[in-house]
Amino acid sequence: MTVPTPAPRVAIIVVAAGSGTRLGEPLPKAFVELDGRSILSRSLDPVFGLADPVQIVVVAPLSHLEHARDIVTQSAGSASDACSVVVGGDSRQASVASGLAALLPSIETVLVHDAARALAPGPLFERVIAEVDSAGRGVIPGLAVSDTIKRVDASSTVLETVDRSQLSAVQTPQAFPRAELVAAYEVADREFTDDAALIQHAGGTVAIVDGDPLAFKITTPWDLRRAQQLLAEGSHSSPPSASALSIRTGVGVDAHALDPAQPLWLAGLFWPDEAGLAGHSDGDAVAHALCDALLSAAGLGDIGGIFGVDDPRLEGAHADVFVLETVRLLAGAGFAPSNVSVQLVGNRPRFAPRKQEAEKHLSALVGCPVSVSATTTDSMGFTGRGEGVAAIATALIVAAARPTAGSGT
Ligand SMILES: Nc1ccn([C@@H]2O[C@H](COP(=O)(O)OP(=O)(O)OP(=O)(O)O)[C@@H](O)[C@H]2O)c(=O)n1
Numbered sequence: 174m175t176v177p178t179p180a181p182r183v184a185i186i187v188v189a190a191g192s193g194t195r196l197g198e199p200l201p202k203a204f205v206e207l208d209g210r211s212i213l214s215r216s217l218d219p220v221f222g223l224a225d226p227v228q229i230v231v232v233a234p235l236s237h238l239e240h241a242r243d244i245v246t247q248s249a250g251s252a253s254d255a256c257s258v259v260v261g262g263d264s265r266q267a268s269v270a271s272g273l274a275a276l277l278p279s280i281e282t283v284l285v286h287d288a289a290r291a292l293a294p295g296p297l298f299e300r301v302i303a304e305v306d307s308a309g310r311g312v313i314p315g316l317a318v319s320d321t322i323k324r325v326d327a328s329s330t331v332l333e334t335v336d337r338s339q340l341s342a343v344q345t346p347q348a349f350p351r352a353e354l355v356a357a358y359e360v361a362d363r364e365f366t367d368d369a370a371l372i373q374h375a376g377g378t379v380a381i382v383d384g385d386p387l388a389f390k391i392t393t394p395w396d397l398r399r400a401q402q403l404l405a406e407g408s409h410s411s412p413p414s415a416s417a418l419s420i421r422t423g424v425g426v427d428a429h430a431l432d433p434a435q436p437l438w439l440a441g442l443f444w445p446d447e448a449g450l451a452g453h454s455d456g457d458a459v460a461h462a463l464c465d466a467l468l469s470a471a472g473l474g475d476i477g478g479i480f481g482v483d484d485p486r487l488e489g490a491h492a493d494v495f496v497l498e499t500v501r502l503l504a505g506a507g508f509a510p511s512n513v514s515v516q517l518v519g520n521r522p523r524f525a526p527r528k529q530e531a532e533k534h535l536s537a538l539v540g541c542p543v544s545v546s547a548t549t550t551d552s553m554g555f556t557g558r559g560e561g562v563a564a565i566a567t568a569l570i571v572a573a574a575r576p577t578a579g580s581g582t
């Protein structure tokens with residue numbers, strides 16, 4: 174039984190087609206080396222590190238299209254995210270438009286990010302994605318302005334001091350509902366320096382969320398030195414969040430009523446001389462809770478939704494079938510189980526004598542340590558009255574490792 178990986182609903186357009194005139198290097202800015210790797214390669218680290226599947230569109234100069242493809246391939250590693258490289262235009266705006274034309278039909282939210290902001294950290298991407306979803310309008314990261322800002326005329330005469338409490342220095346990634354961004358690009362009749370300005374020009378509104386000092390744009394040689402210094406110090410990465418590390422937890426609960434007419438299968442083991450459990454499959458509450466915990470950790474739903482509750486092919490099916498398919502689905506979604514813990518709640522069977530056997534069996538199936546414990550409810554409730562058993566499971570899963578892009582890209 175196969176369940177397709179869901180199509181991504183978020184796309185990230187990484188614009189890298191600029192020439193980098195202000196940096197003054199002999200090659201386009203995105204391909205300039207930054208501590209052993211290209212600026213483009215570094216800018217893709219947080220993008221490929223996101224927990225949820227995303228479409229990634231890199232916009233590159235025609236002259237460096239193949240080079241950009243090599244970098245993207247190396248950064249993607251075994252990741253299943255949809256990636257493409259398209260040719261940019263003469264302006265940043267034209268390059269973003271080129272990226273927009275490559276979006277998959279499933280995309281609802283679009284992030285536009287400057288490759289030149291090569292040290293922008295993963296949590297910043299997660300923040301704008303979360304905010305655009307809840308706000309239902311564009312969100313852009315911004316930082317308070319710390320300098321005093323003067324308005325000047327053409328002869329450099331100061332006209333006034335601008336109220337800096339009303340100012341924000343904005344960064345990327347900037348995130349927008351797809352339809353709104355596409356519509357804004359369709360009506361844009363002049364060049365703007367960022368995507369939020371196009372939205373406003375089209376009559377939309379945009380909100381600011383907290384930016385990150387690390388998302389500064391490498392524009393001048395001084396910026397490049399600052400980025401190199403931060404990488405050398407190892408201080409460019411903020412403390413990783415659980416999602417940046419791509420660690421997820423899940424919980425699963427299952428219960429089955431006693432059916433003395435059935436054989437008992439529990440924790441993947443056959444229990445002779447014990448009353449069995451009712452259910453469409455073999456009623457193995459321990460294994461079913463385990464599957465639910467793994468599926469919920471990966472955001473893949475639950476055992477009922479995936480396998481159905483009345484599929485004739487699964488009538489009396491052994492728990493191993495569900496466990497193995499669950500692990501396969503997780504792998505397809507880019508996750509590997511790290512550990513699972515299950516607690517059986519019920520009077521019978523006496524679990525302790527076969528605890529190790531059950532743990533060995535389930536650990537081998539899942540491919541990680543699975544611990545199983547058992548408890549009673551002191552005669553209370555349906556489990557206490559011996560009417561059935563329940564099981565509660567928690568699972569920890571991690572995103573499958575992606576190789577780090579090597580040097581020279
Ligand atoms: N025709 C362009 C111009 C810019 N960009 C991208 O837009 C981002 C922000 O632009 P900026 O830093 O100003 O880059 P450049 O235009 O390359 O720099 P400069 O103005 O110094 O030439 C960069 O990631 C750049 O690669 C782009 O994709 N296509």
Ligand SMILES: C[C@](O)(CO)[C@H](O)COP(=O)(O)O
Pocket residue numbers: 265287343344345366367368390
């Ligand atoms: C989009 C942007 O990075 C937001 O700060 C910026 O406007 C683009 O860079 P440029 O130097 O203004 O072209």
